[in-house]
Amino acid sequence: MTGITTTLKELHRGERDLEHDLLAAAERHRADHEFHHVATDVARWSREHTRRLAEAGRAYGLDLGGPADNPTPGALAALREKAAEALGRRPEAGLLLLHDLRELHLAATRNSLHWEMLAQAAQAARDERLLELASVCHPRTLRQIRWTNTMLKELSPQLLLTVR
Amino acid sequence: MAETPDRVQDPWGARTPYAPGTPWPARTDLHLAPGVTEDQVERWVPAASVLHSNGDAMDIAVRQGRIVGVRGRAGDRVNRGRLGPKDLYGWQANASQDRLTRPMIREDGRLRECDWDTAMGRIVDRSRQLLDESGPGAFGFYTTGQLLLEEYYTLAVLARAGIGTHHLDGNTRLCTATAAEALKETFGCDGQPGSYEDIDHADTIALFGHNMAETQTVLWARVLDRLAGPNPPRLLCVDPRVTPVARRAEVHLAPRPGTNVALLNALLHEVIRGGRIDRDYIERNTVGFEELAAAVESCTPRWAAAICDVPAAAIERAGELLGGAERLLSTVLQGVYQSHQATAAAVQVNNLHLIRGMLGRPGCGLLQMNGQPSAENTRECGADGDLPGFRNWQNDTHVEELARLWNVPPERIPHYAPPTHAMQIFRYAEQGSIRMLWISGTNPAVSLPELARIRSVLAQERLFVVVQDLFLTETAQLADVVLPAAAWGEKTGVLTNADRTVHLIEKAVEPPGEARPDLDIFLDYAARMDFRDQDDGPLIRWHDPKSAFEAWQKCSAGRPCDYTGITYERLREGGIQWPCTPDRPEGTPRLYTDGIAYAHPDTCESYGKDMVTGAGVEPVEYRSLNPDGKAVLKAAEYLPPHEDTSPEHPLLLITGRTVYHFHTRTKTGRVPELNAAAPDVWAELSPEEAARQGLSDGDLIEVRTPRGAVRARLRTTAMRDGTVFLPFHYGYWDTPAGHRPADDGAGRAANEATITDWDPVSKQPLFKTCAARVTLIARRESTPRSQSTTPAGSRT
Known part of the structure; x- marks a missing residue:
């Protein structure tokens, strides 16, 4: 196992987890509509990254598996949605949102660092395919980071000052 | 002068054909109260329309202290004397018997009349208490696109520097936020590039989601006059409905709602593929062309056809029309602004003009339109989610300019984040962190999405709601x-x-009873709150419209929306286009005649946002991307809509306007001619879709989404299959329940059913992308209902 395969594996897990975490947070914060919708949109990027990493992994003898199955909106999900809407009326929901944004930001940052490492290694190894993969995917990871940062910046003043 | 013929029957009036490059002929429209003749009118008072965004100039006829009619101003550049149905008849609403004439306060759960001191005292007491307990963040102000410039500017100063809150926005969020944002993204700054006169010169006019025939009847009359004259322009219409515009278009594309970005990317693909681009213009005036070209390279008409459900050949024809134009005018409105990926789509229309080099010359115009009469003033005065004078909240120099102007320390003007947009203001109120909401000149209980939610937010005990309006x-x-x-x-x-x-x-007449101008109400509040500047002088030093206008002129100086060359005296002669300075007293017909003027990092209003996430671009990043202040060609990838059809909700719901009403019918519903023309809500389906659903014209149906339902009579009209249309004007003030649906649940307001979702870039709510189903409630009565025979609107 080389450093590249280790990185591929870690990044694959990181993107898969990020998709899951984005979708879970989207569901938790249904009452924060913009967060809910955009989190769902950018989760799609991580899903795509997971799929492409799995493909790329084959060339390195890795069997990484595709993205996780999409959670089906079953009875439990409907219940969680209702709970999210009820909780959305309470100021504490705002603090939970800030917490989730922070965690998502850190997870995306971790992925970004892995993409950076992978791109550097790909250049050194003159691995065009891997470099192409990183240059397509990494910008989207950076957009996930900027988005969580913007949301935190905009929401923090109101949510931190008014919750007592 | 003859009385104008019935404008309900013919909203656009008689043709006055004209040739390209010649002035639009005048045609003076007039309507007076029955029995009043022109020579009996005692005074004619200059005014402009407040029932749509066209800005048609008119004189108000006054006799014995009452408004008795209106007459279009033939000399004015905007309408050359013409008036649409809402203006010819709408003035009658002023004299309605149910105007509010005294303030009211809630006591024991009921509103009762009181005097001004009592009402203002209650607001001031609550304000002081909230400032002590929670600080400025507990205040939200929600205004409109229907007040006047002096009022917006005063409100912006009292909210931003008096209270010190950045929770101030207008209902312009619902109508024009995407226009402003798209201009900021592309040109670095708000400001309409084109001019209505571009209609006189264009050889091709493209209307993107803009049913101009109903939203701006006089502008459409101008287009009709070109179509009736020699060398008429060719029209492209993008609209899921077969509107009067679509009927006159050479190419009509009716895309699936929510897919505008895919369609526009394919049109850009075609223009670039055909080499119909102006490389020299692109090189001199833009950054980002390579990225845009790469992003649309795979967006073929075939690819878009599958997403938009439009024939690929029709997209190719549209691309040919746009690519072949020598003088292209584009207009954009709610079909883009209130749909999925609103800003991303509107920006692609900007891109089209930039890569074709069609800007700043007669006929080469771009009009990102407005929905409301003074939406532009809300934007420039900073009474929406922007700072006054198109200043950039991320640019400390801009904030310092405002601080100097208002003589306050810069930190008193919140600028640690963008000013809060309306949907977030309601979210904070829902969550309980905003505890006082002052609503002026708008009606969110009918006009915002998902009304059951909005009513429950407004009805909260913990939220103190002030409403300033003409009617209850x-x-x-x-x-x-x-x-x-x-x-x-x-x-x-x-x-x-x-x-x-x-x-x-x-001012033509006195307001009824104790009603007061919005400006006076804001000034009174500022005085009672005793807002001070840093030298302990009054924060707001003006006292009437003229002195407020002069204060605004200072704020506008040197900015794109420069008013320093405009005076009330000059305006009495007719409309003037800003920027207008003492050096350029004639004003400015077109922006960007000589390159891109306001995108420089030191000048620009915004550094831009991510087209998908809305994440802000940092100043240093903008500086390195666009150091010379060129236009930014921003590419956008298509994303599937957030709510799509399902077996349970197989249709897509879109909402929109009728030519006879404005906003929530607060005025137009009280005008006999307009009310009779469109007295109640209806729903539209294509005849094929109606047949598929087992429904016929005139049936009472329910349109239901996961949020709520509307009951309406069905009209079958030519439009996309799979789509249901509801007009958004209708509410409950003229029903027994007063402010909500009767107890059976289904309502009359389209927004019972719409989704709470907004464009992450412009924050404009999406009224045109949600899934719905229709069911039969009752068959049409066997006796034929009296049908109006109005040609406009949606009848087939």
């Missing part, structure tokens, strides 16, 4: 304090339309 609207019925405001014709101030034309509206 649905929203006012939920208020804690109601303030009676003076209407158009009862106060003085200026109003700026969608092509930057500034008009003066003067």
Whole structure:
């Protein structure tokens, strides 16, 4: 196992987890509509990254598996949605949102660092395919980071000052 | 002069054909109260329309202290004397018997009349208490696109520097936020590039999601006059409905709602593939072309056809039309602004003009339109989610300019984040962190999405709601304090339309009872709150419209929306387009005649946002991307809509306007001619879709989404299959329940059903992308219902 395969594996897990975490947070914060919708949109990027990493992994003898199955909106999900809407009326929901944004930001940052490492290694190894993969995917990871940062910046003043 | 023929029957009036490059002929429209003749009119008072965004100039006829009619101003550049149905008849609403004439306060759960001291005292007491307990973040102000410039500027100063909150926005969020944002993204700054006169010169006119025939009847009359004259322009219409515009178009594309970005990317693909681009213009005036070309390279008509459900050949024909134009005028409105990926789509229309080099010359115009009469003033005065004078909240120098102007320390003006947009203001109120909401001149209990939610937010005990309006609207019925405001014709101030034309509206008559101009109400509040500057002088030093206008002129100086060359006296002669300075007293017909003027990092209003996430671009990043201040060609990838059809909700719901009403019918519903023309809500389906659903014309149906339902009579009209249309104007003030649906649940307001979702870039709510189903409630009565025979609107 080389450093590249280790990185591929870690990044694959990181993107898969990020998709899951984005979708879970989207569901938790249904009452924060913009967060809910955009989190769902950018989760799609991580899903795509997971799929492409799995493909790329084959060339390195890795069997990484595709993205996780999409959670089906079953009875439990409907219940969680209702709970999210009820909780959305309470100021504490705002603090939970800030917490989730922070965690998502850190997870995306971790992925970004892995993409950076992978791109550097790909250049050194003159691995065009891997470099192409990183240059397509990494910008989207950076957009996930900027988005969580913007949301935190905009929401923090109101949510931190008014919750007592 | 002859009385104008019935404009309900013919909203656009008689043709006055003209040739390209020649002036649009005048045609003066007039309507007076029955029995009144022109020579009996005692005074004619200059005004402009407040019932749409076109800014049509008129004189108000006054006799014995009452408004008795209106007459179009033949000399004015905007309408050359013409008036649409809402203006010819709408003035009658001023004299309605149910105008608010005294303030009201809520006591023991009921609103009762009181005097001004009591009402204002209650607001001031609550304000002081909240400032002590929670600080400025507990205040939200939600205004409109229907007040006057002097009022917006005063409100912006009292909210931003008096209270010190950045929770101030207008209902312009619902109508024009995407226009402003798209201009900021591309040109670095708000400001309409084109001019209505571009219609006189264009050889091709493309209308993107803009049913101009119903939203701006006089502008459409101008297009009809070109179509009736020699060398008429060719029209492209993008609209899921077969509107009057679509009927006159050479190419009509009716895309699936929510897919505008895919369609526009394919049109850009075609223009670039055909080499119909102006490389020299691109090189001199833009950054980002390579990225844009790469992003649309795979967006073939075939690819878009599958997403938009439009034939690939039709997209190719549209691309040919746009690519072949030598003088292209594009207009964009709610079909883009209120749909999925609103800003991303609107920006692609900007991109089309930039890569074709079609900007800043006669006929080469771009009009990102408005929905409301003074939406432009809300934007420039910073009464929406922007700082006054198109200043950049991320640029400390801009904030310092405002601080100097207002003589306050810069930190008193919140600028640690963008000013809060309306949907987030309601979210904070829902969550309980905003505890006082002051609503002026708008009716969110009918006009915001998902009304059951909005009503429950407004009805909260912990939220103190102030409503300032002409009538006891649905929203006012939920208020804690109601303030009676003076209407158009009862106060003085200026109003700026969608092509930057500034008009003066003067007071013609006294307001009824104790009703007061919105400006006076804001000034009274500022005085009672005793807002001070840093030298302990009064924060707001003006006292009437003229002195407020002069204060605004100073704020506008040197910015794109420069008013320093405009005076009330000059405006009495006719409209003037800003920027207008003492050096350029004639004003400015077109922006960007000589390159991109306001995108420099030191000048620009915004550094831009991510087209998908809305994440902000940092100043240093913008500086390195666009150091010379060129236009930014921003590419956008297509994303599937957030809510799509399902077996349970197989249709897509879109909402929109009728030519006879404005906003929530607060005025137009009280005008006999307009009310009779469209008295109640209806729903539209294509005849094929109706047959598929087992429904016929005239059936009472229910349109239901996961949020709620609307009951309406069905009209079958030519439009996309799979799509249902509801007009958004109807509410409850003229029903027994007053502010909500009767107890059976289904309502009359389209927004019972719409989704709470907004464009992450412009924050404009999406009224045109949600899934719905229709069911039969009752068959049409066997006796034939009296059908109006109006040609406009949606009848087939």
